[in-house]
Amino acid sequence: MSLVSIKDVRKSFGSVEVLKGVSIEVGRGDVVAIIGKSGSGKSTLLRCINGLETYDAGCISVDGIDVGKTRGNLRDLRRNVGMVFQQFNLFPHLTAAENVMLAPKVVNRESAHITKALAKETLAKVGLSDKADSYPSQLSGGQQQRVAIARALAMRPNVLLCDEITSALDPELVSEVLRVVERLASDGMTLILVTHEMRFARDVGTKLVFMHQGKVHEEGPPKPLFASPGTPELAQFIGMQH
Amino acid sequence: MNDFSFWVILSNLLLATRWTVLLSLVAFVCGGAVGLALLFARVSKIRWLDTATRAYIEFFQGTPLLMQLFLFFFGVALLGIEVSPWLAASLALTFWTSAFLAEIWRGCVESLPKGQWEAAETLALSYIEQMRYVILPQALRIAIPPTVGFSVQVIKGTALASIIGFVDLTKAGTMLNNATFRPFLVYSLVALIYFALCYPLSWYAHRLERQFNVAR
Amino acid sequence: MTYKLQFAELLPYWDVLLHGLIFTIVLTIVSTIGGIAVGTAGAAARTFGPKWLDPIVAAYVEIIRNTPFIVQLFFIFFGLPAAGVKLSETAAAFLAMVVNLGAYSTEIIRAGIEAVPKGHLEAAESLAMTRMQILRHVVLKQAFQKIYPALASQIIIVMLGSAVVSQISAEDLTYAANYIQSRNFRAFEVYLVVALLYLLLAIAARAVLRGIGRVIFPKA
Ligand SMILES: Nc1ncnc2c1ncn2[C@@H]1O[C@H](COP(=O)(O)OP(=O)(O)OP(=O)(O)O)[C@@H](O)[C@H]1O
Ligand SMILES: [Mg+2]
Numbered sequence: 316m317s318l319v320s321i322k323d324v325r326k327s328f329g330s331v332e333v334l335k336g337v338s339i340e341v342g343r344g345d346v347v348a349i350i351g352k353s354g355s356g357k358s359t360l361l362r363c364i365n366g367l368e369t370y371d372a373g374c375i376s377v378d379g380i381d382v383g384k385t386r387g388n389l390r391d392l393r394r395n396v397g398m399v400f401q402q403f404n405l406f407p408h409l410t411a412a413e414n415v416m417l418a419p420k421v422v423n424r425e426s427a428h429i430t431k432a433l434a435k436e437t438l439a440k441v442g443l444s445d446k447a448d449s450y451p452s453q454l455s456g457g458q459q460q461r462v463a464i465a466r467a468l469a470m471r472p473n474v475l476l477c478d479e480i481t482s483a484l485d486p487e488l489v490s491e492v493l494r495v496v497e498r499l500a501s502d503g504m505t506l507i508l509v510t511h512e513m514r515f516a517r518d519v520g521t522k523l524v525f526m527h528q529g530k531v532h533e534e535g536p537p538k539p540l541f542a543s544p545g546t547p548e549l550a551q552f553i554g555m556q557h
Numbered sequence: 558m559n560d561f562s563f564w565v566i567l568s569n570l571l572l573a574t575r576w577t578v579l580l581s582l583v584a585f586v587c588g589g590a591v592g593l594a595l596l597f598a599r600v601s602k603i604r605w606l607d608t609a610t611r612a613y614i615e616f617f618q619g620t621p622l623l624m625q626l627f628l629f630f631f632g633v634a635l636l637g638i639e640v641s642p643w644l645a646a647s648l649a650l651t652f653w654t655s656a657f658l659a660e661i662w663r664g665c666v667e668s669l670p671k672g673q674w675e676a677a678e679t680l681a682l683s684y685i686e687q688m689r690y691v692i693l694p695q696a697l698r699i700a701i702p703p704t705v706g707f708s709v710q711v712i713k714g715t716a717l718a719s720i721i722g723f724v725d726l727t728k729a730g731t732m733l734n735n736a737t738f739r740p741f742l743v744y745s746l747v748a749l750i751y752f753a754l755c756y757p758l759s760w761y762a763h764r765l766e767r768q769f770n771v772a773r
Numbered sequence: 774m775t776y777k778l779q780f781a782e783l784l785p786y787w788d789v790l791l792h793g794l795i796f797t798i799v800l801t802i803v804s805t806i807g808g809i810a811v812g813t814a815g816a817a818a819r820t821f822g823p824k825w826l827d828p829i830v831a832a833y834v835e836i837i838r839n840t841p842f843i844v845q846l847f848f849i850f851f852g853l854p855a856a857g858v859k860l861s862e863t864a865a866a867f868l869a870m871v872v873n874l875g876a877y878s879t880e881i882i883r884a885g886i887e888a889v890p891k892g893h894l895e896a897a898e899s900l901a902m903t904r905m906q907i908l909r910h911v912v913l914k915q916a917f918q919k920i921y922p923a924l925a926s927q928i929i930i931v932m933l934g935s936a937v938v939s940q941i942s943a944e945d946l947t948y949a950a951n952y953i954q955s956r957n958f959r960a961f962e963v964y965l966v967v968a969l970l971y972l973l974l975a976i977a978a979r980a981v982l983r984g985i986g987r988v989i990f991p992k993a
Contacts, residue, residue: 367895393901404896408914408990418900421910463896470900616968619929619975621936623947624968631960635776709839716841720940727843740851748840748848755839 318343318505319364319474324373326359333359334370335529341474341522346506348516348537351526352552357509360526361476364507365389365396378473394422397467397475401482403459405451411438411462412447415469423470430469437465441495457488461495468499475499477508493519513553517541525549563742566733570746573729578754580715580725583647585708588654595659600666601684610659617656623717625649630721646718654711661707665700666692702769706762709755716751726750780962786953793949794970800945801932801978804870808931809924811871812878813913819879820886821908830879837876843937845869850941866935866943874931881923885916918990925982929975936971946970 319341326334333356341347349357362368364375366382366389375382380392405414415437416430425433438444441461451459460480467475477496481489493512497519500506510516516523516537523537525548533540533549544550598610617625630645673691719728730747734740783790815834818826837845849872850865860868889912897907917924939948950967954960 365899367898389898390901390903393899396899398896398899400892400896402892404890404892406893406896406911406915408918417910418897418902421906422901422903466896466900616972619933619972620968621933621947621971623936623939624950624964624971627950627964628961628968631964635961713839713841716843717937719843720937727841727847730844730847734851739855740847741853741855744844744848744852748836748844751840751844752836756835759835759839 317341318378319507320376322374324363324370324375326363326368326370333529336373337531339524339531341505341507343505344503345522346500346520347522347524348520349507349509349524349526350516355526356529357526358478361478361507361509364476365393365398394470395473397470397472399463399467399475399477399480401479403463405459405463407451410448410450411443414462415466419469433469437468440468441465455488456484457491460484460492464495474505474507477506479509479511481512525552566737566743567746569733570726570729570750573724574726574750576724577712577715577726580646580650580718581712584650584654584715585711587651589658591651591655592658592662595655596662597688599659599663614656614660617653622653622714623720625653626717626721642718642721642723645721646723650711650714653714657707658704661703662696662700665696668699669695699769702762702766705758705765709758712754778962779959780966782957782959783953783963783966789949789953793944793946796944797935797946800866800870800935803867804874804931805928807871808874808878811875812882815875815879816882816886817908819883821904834876834879837873842873842934843940845873846937846941862941862943865941866938870931870935874927877927878924881920881927882916885920886912888919889915921986921990928982929978932978933971933975
């Protein structure tokens with residue numbers, strides 16, 4: 316059974332239909348790379364999965380929770396679904412460790428003892444054990460983004476959503492973040508990532524989804540798709556990236 | 558009791574409002590002029606002038622307006638000059654206003670990029686010319702919303718002049734209250750009239766600020 | 774006709790001054806705490822609260838900010854008894870101060886809350902935090918850090934404004950000055966000394982507030 320199931324989801328902003336019936340199945344341990352042109356609805360789709368955005372029709376379920384039927388009670392859903400943003404969105408008034416410990420403390424009511432251990436463990440996982448007491452403003456973009464990943468991981472989500480998490484970074488900082496994500500993938504974390512890093516999508520992804528004009532235009536295992544795209548649109552899109 | 562009807566109270570308050578408005582205008586206009594001089598002194602690079610201005614501003618911003626009113630009221634008398642509450646209030650409010658406006662305007666001037674001064678200096682403009690042609694025209698635009706906003710503080714500040722005997726809206730309220738023993742009504746009306754004077758200015762300052770932020 | 778300033782005639786009244794000074798300090802501290810509590814509640818209500826509450830809080834803020842403190846004080850002390858609420862001079866002074874600072878800090882804190890980037894709210898939502906948790910842990914701390922300097926200067930302004938409570942015979946520093954000059958007829962000297970005491974108080978308060986700020990927000 317799929318961990319994340321997206322069925323014929325539609326979404327409009329005003330009169331503009333941004334998602335025109337999107338269906339994707341994500342199994343446990345899958346690494347789904349979503350690619351596509353700007354404005355094709357990638358972010359919108361991702362935000363629908365954890366309820367930051369509502370959708371108009373269709374059905375999304377995560378680990379048996381029907382997102383559309385939560386009626387605003389998104390707590391259980393979001394415990395299971397982590398998200399990392401393009402702009403990091405770290406809380407500037409908290410240190411790296413405090414950023415990580417906040418949700419386990421206030422949402423899961425974990426003891427100080429456990430949250431500390433969690434911070435230690437997740438910051439180690441992203442290679443930032445030595446930056447626990449730094450404030451976001453004292454960290455580089457790449458380090459901030461890794462803290463943001465640790466913050467999401469500390470909730471022990473079943474699936475992690477990443478929306479262009481390297482796009483705001485200087486080129487030399489991209490790889491340190493991608494390496495962390497790659498580690499997560501090889502540890503078996505289920506990932507859905509919107510990315511412009513084609514090589515990463517091909518090498519790390521287990522499934523490629525090409526979005527075009529609000530629809531899944533093509534999907535399948537990344538390597539064969541990159542080698543021989545089934546549609547001219549994907550061929551053109553891949554071509555454009557080089 | 559009937560000789561002090563609602564309308565009598567209201568009309569007396571409105572008559573006294575003239576003096577509140579007049580005192581506010583005097584304080585704002587004179588305070589603005591003094592404030593501009595202070596601004597020139599404050600951002601000049603002449604050390605002693607800057608220090609003196611800072612002390613002046615510190616005193617008028619760091620002590621109660623009420624104390625300043627008392628000091629002018631009793632202090633000018635020491636010089637052998639007959640003081641009316643009107644004169645003492647005008648002086649105190651002028652100096653008090655000037656200190657705040659000078660600081661507000663300095664913030665605007667200093668928010669301009671350093672390059673503006675340097676460019677103006679490179680063009681061989683004198684200090685006054687740099688201010689006149691380069692700095693102030695730019696600072697003026699950003700200065701308008703907080704200046705309008707401060708005019709509300711000036712109007713409210715004039716209410717303290719009633720304490721040294723100036724018959725403004727607040728003083729009229731006290732007198733009418735003593736005559737009618739209807740404090741709830743009298744002070745509600747007094748508050749309402751102040752609100753009618755101040756709120757449009759607050760609203761306008763807020764709107765200007767928003768417009769400015771959008772334009773940026 | 775030359776007038777000689779004689780400050781020595783103040784000395785016998787040092788205990789009166791001290792009493793007034795303490796009253797003003799206590800008044801400031803209590804109204805700061807009360808005012809910030811009111812302001813936090815008001816700002817939270819306006820940004821995170823139910824819709825119907827918003828115009829009520831907005832009206833409170835605008836009425837207070839657009840009328841003189843002395844009129845608010847007179848209304849509370851003289852006007853409210855007519856409506857059945859009788860307060861002592863001291864109680865009226867404290868209440869007026871809290872109500873006044875509460876309105877200003879509502880606006881200041883609200884501006885801070887609105888300056889918190891939307892992305893932070895979404896990040897917190899994504900971590901399954903509730904609205905109250907987001908407000909408390911993500912929004913308020915950030916907001917306070919941002920607006921702390923503005924809040925601190927408002928506290929000083931309100932402290933200096935508190936001189937007016939002498940007009941309802943609350944026994945603050947200005948009341949002490951009025952009392953002394955009515956005895957020794959040295960009005961100018963008395964008010965000059967008391968003005969300088971206020972200045973020292975303002976400078977000290979600024980330093981204390983800066984220190985507190987450094988402790989609460991170690992980074993800033
Ligand atoms: N809150 C919103 N209100 C109105 N329109 C929106 C909103 N969010 C997104 N859109 C529109 O929906 C469309 C899809 O946006 P989306 O952010 O999902 O695209 P994307 O594929 O993530 O693009 P990019 O690669 O630039 O991030 C765009 O045309 C965008 O302008
Ligand atoms: Mg996007």
